[in-house]
Amino acid sequence: MIKIDYQTQRLSLRFFLLMLVLFGFQVLFGLLIAVQHVDPHLLSGILNFNVLRAEHTNLGILWILSGFIGTILFIGPLLSRRELAAPGLIRFLFWALLAVTLWNVATQSLAAHGIAGWWLGQPWLQEGLEYLEAGRAADIVIFVGFASLAWVVLRTLPARREWNEIHWGLAIGVTALTFVWLFGVFFVERLDLQEYFRWYVVHYWVEGVWEVIHISLVGFLLVLMFKADVKAVGYAVFWGVAMVWLSGLIGNAHHYFWIGTPEFWQFWGSLFSALEPLPLVFCFWHIYLDAHQDHRPLENAPAFYFILGSVVLEQVGAGILGFTMTFALTNVWSHGTWVTPSHAHLALFGTFGMLGIASAYYALPLLRGVKDFDQRLGRIAFWLVFAGMLGIAFAFAIGGTIQVFLYRAMGLNWFGGQVFPAMQFYKVLVPVFGLVFLTGAGLLIYDLLTLGLRARTAPRPQVVPPAAGAGRWGRTLHGAEAGLWLMGMWLFGAFITLGLLSFNLDAVAQGDPTIPYVLAGLGYPGLLLITLLFVWRFLASLEARVAGAAGEPAPSGPAAGPAPLDQAARA
Numbered sequence: 001m002i003k004i005d006y007q008t009q010r011l012s013l014r015f016f017l018l019m020l021v022l023f024g025f026q027v028l029f030g031l032l033i034a035v036q037h038v039d040p041h042l043l044s045g046i047l048n049f050n051v052l053r054a055e056h057t058n059l060g061i062l063w064i065l066s067g068f069i070g071t072i073l074f075i076g077p078l079l080s081r082r083e084l085a086a087p088g089l090i091r092f093l094f095w096a097l098l099a100v101t102l103w104n105v106a107t108q109s110l111a112a113h114g115i116a117g118w119w120l121g122q123p124w125l126q127e128g129l130e131y132l133e134a135g136r137a138a139d140i141v142i143f144v145g146f147a148s149l150a151w152v153v154l155r156t157l158p159a160r161r162e163w164n165e166i167h168w169g170l171a172i173g174v175t176a177l178t179f180v181w182l183f184g185v186f187f188v189e190r191l192d193l194q195e196y197f198r199w200y201v202v203h204y205w206v207e208g209v210w211e212v213i214h215i216s217l218v219g220f221l222l223v224l225m226f227k228a229d230v231k232a233v234g235y236a237v238f239w240g241v242a243m244v245w246l247s248g249l250i251g252n253a254h255h256y257f258w259i260g261t262p263e264f265w266q267f268w269g270s271l272f273s274a275l276e277p278l279p280l281v282f283c284f285w286h287i288y289l290d291a292h293q294d295h296r297p298l299e300n301a302p303a304f305y306f307i308l309g310s311v312v313l314e315q316v317g318a319g320i321l322g323f324t325m326t327f328a329l330t331n332v333w334s335h336g337t338w339v340t341p342s343h344a345h346l347a348l349f350g351t352f353g354m355l356g357i358a359s360a361y362y363a364l365p366l367l368r369g370v371k372d373f374d375q376r377l378g379r380i381a382f383w384l385v386f387a388g389m390l391g392i393a394f395a396f397a398i399g400g401t402i403q404v405f406l407y408r409a410m411g412l413n414w415f416g417g418q419v420f421p422a423m424q425f426y427k428v429l430v431p432v433f434g435l436v437f438l439t440g441a442g443l444l445i446y447d448l449l450t451l452g453l454r455a456r457t458a459p460r461p462q463v464v465p466p467a468a469g470a471g472r473w474g475r476t477l478h479g480a481e482a483g484l485w486l487m488g489m490w491l492f493g494a495f496i497t498l499g500l501l502s503f504n505l506d507a508v509a510q511g512d513p514t515i516p517y518v519l520a521g522l523g524y525p526g527l528l529l530i531t532l533l534f535v536w537r538f539l540a541s542l543e544a545r546v547a548g549a550a551g552e553p554a555p556s557g558p559a560a561g562p563a564p565l566d567q568a569a570r571a
Helices: 007-038 049-080 087-112 136-156 165-184 191-226 230-256 264-273 277-292 301-324 328-334 339-367 376-409 421-449 479-504 514-543 562-570
Strands: none
Touching (some): 007 049, 007 087, 007 339, 049 087, 049 136, 049 165, 049 191, 049 339, 087 136, 191 277, 191 339, 230 264, 264 328, 277 479, 277 514, 301 376, 301 479, 328 376, 328 479, 339 376, 376 421
16 A cells, blocks of 8 residues: 655545536536537426526536645645645635535526625625626635635745745746636626626636646646656746736737727737637647656556646647637637637636546545556546547537528527527537536546545556557657647648638628538538547557566556655655
C-alpha cells in the first residue's frame, strides 16, 4: 500500500466525490432536455425545459468548481511541501458548496413561477440571469467560500521569494476568482448595464481566471506524471497566463455586440477575441513537448487521457470554434443559435470538466492507497465520453447551420413550426450521442467510486521493446507531425468561418444556402474527425512505450509511492 505525504490532502477527497455526484446529475438533466428538444411536451408542467436547462447549466459550473477545488487542495501541499493551512476553512468550504448547490436546485422552480424573493430591490432567492441564477443570499455564501479558498492557498504556499511560475499562476487564479465574483453580487435594473456586469463574471471566469488555474494545474500534473522539467513547464505557464490575460480582458467585448452598447465594441471585440486562441495553441504545444520530452512510459493512462482530452477540446471548442464566431460579421448569424452550444459544450466540458476528471484519476488511487488498479475501464470511459461529446457538438453545429439559414437569413417563424421540422433529424442526433456520453460518464463515475475495491486486478504490462508491435500508428509522434495535425484542425476551422461569413452573400439572402451548407458540411465533420484521429494517434504513440527505454515493466498505478511525488515537488 502506498501513502500520501500530507494528511490534509485527504480533504480533497470529498470535493472529488461531490464532483462525481453533480456530474452524474448534470448529464442526466442534459439528456432529458435533449429529449425535450425532440418532444417539447415531455414532462410539460412537471419539469419544464427552462428549469431543466438552468439546472443543467448551473450543475455544470458547480461540479467543475468542485473538481478545481479538489485538485488545488490535492496538489497544494506538494507545491508547498507542507500541510494545507486552515483545514477548518476547507471543511466550511465544502459545506458551503453543498449548500449553494442544494439552494440553487431548490429555488429554480420557484423562479420559474415568478418567486424571486425581492427585498430592498434585490432578488434574494433567484435572479434569473443565465449562469448566475443564484440569488443574493447564495451569492454572499459563494463570495465567502472563494475568499476562504484564496486564504487557504495563499497561506499554504511558501514565501513569495520561493515562488515559481506555477505558484504565481495558482495564486493569481484563486485571488482573481474571488474578486471577479464581486461583479455578480449585485443586481441592477438596467438590462444593458447588468449584462456588462454579468459577462464580467462569466467571461473573465471562463476565459481569464479559470484558464489561469487550468494552465497552472495542467503544468504541475505533467511534472508529477512525466517528471517534466519544472523550468520548462514554468516557462509555458508564464507565457500561457500572459497571453490569456492579454487577449481575454478586452476580448470580453464580443459579448457586447448586440446588447445596445456602443458600436466601437464590434471592432475591439473582434480584434482581441481573435487573439484568444493564441494561449490555447501554446498550451496544446506545451502538453505535446512535456509528454514526449524524455519518452517516459504512460503509467496512469486514464489520468493522462483526460488531460490530453482537456487540452485538445480546449483547442477545438474554445480556440477554433470560438474563433469562428468571434467576429461581428459571423457572430451576427451564430449568436443565440445551435451553433453556440456546439462551441460551448466542447469548450466548457472539454477544457475544465475533463481536467477535474483527470485529477480525480490521479489523486484517488493515492488517497485510497491503491498502487495498482485496472485502467481498462478508465480508457473505455474516456473514448465514450470523448466521442459522445464530439457527436453532440456535431449535431448542434449542423442543426444550427440549418437554423441560421431558415431562422436568421430567411426569417421563418420558429414558433410557427417552420424551422422545427428542418432540424428534426439533428434534434434526434443530440440525445443519441448523449446516450453514448451518458454511458461513458456512468462508467467513469463507477470506476472512480469503486477504484479501491478493484485494486490489483489488472494484468501488468508486458516487457516489450518500445517499438515492438507499435506499427506505423504507434510510432513516435514527432513535432512536425503534431504541427501538421494542428494545421489540419485550423484548416477545417477556416471552412467553418467562411461558411458563417457566406451568410452575408446576396445569393444566400435570396434563398440559396448552397455555399454555407457545403462549407459547414466540410468544416464541422472534418474538424471533429481529425480531432478524434489526432487523439488516437497521440495516445497510440504513448502506449507504445509502455515498457520504457530500459526494458523494465512500467507500474500500472499512478505513481510508485511518496518518493516520486516528493521528488517532483522538491524540483
